Amino acid sequence: MAGENVPYRQSLLDAMAVLNGQWVPAVLASLAPGPLNFTDLLNAINAVEERSGWVNHVRPLTRKVLTETLSRLQRDGIVQRQNTPDALFQPVYYELTPMGSSLLRSVRPLIKWAQDHQAELESARQRRGP
Structure with a gap:
């Protein structure tokens, strides 16, 4: 079959599996500047969505969904959880x-591609419908 012998096929599927998830890009982008505790991360993601008019998501990120997303990203070795033992309530970062x-550095060319083709993508989506 066509595509079975493409040498990078499995690697592409592996990479896409890591990035898969409605909130994964938001979590990665929010953690890019540095560590955040759970509540600050949740608030930061929802604040960005609020400012953008909820164009990417229909409702706010919930604690449950953020917990699930972080667990999966930890399992995949993308995010790490750190306790601060010297703090009174030991916040988790x-x-x-x-x-x-x-x-994140690796997906920059993909981000550039999306920016370069944004008008074409929007036009194609409008022709196709929801």
Whole structure:
């Protein structure tokens, strides 16, 4: 069959599996500047969505969905969870691992492609409908 012998096929599928998830890009982008505790991460993501008019999501990110997303990203080695033992209530912080930072650097060309073709993508979506 066509495409079965493409050498990078499985690697592409593996990369897409890591990026798959409605809130994964928002989590990665929010953690790019540095570690955040759970509540600050949740609020940061929802604040960005609020400012953009909820064009990417129909409702706010919930604590449950953020927990699930972070768990999956931890499992994949993209995000790490850190406790701060010297704090009274021991807040938990999340940050990108070196592999997570590498992932973000790697998708920059994809982001550039989307920016370069934004008008064409929107036009194609409008022709096709919802």
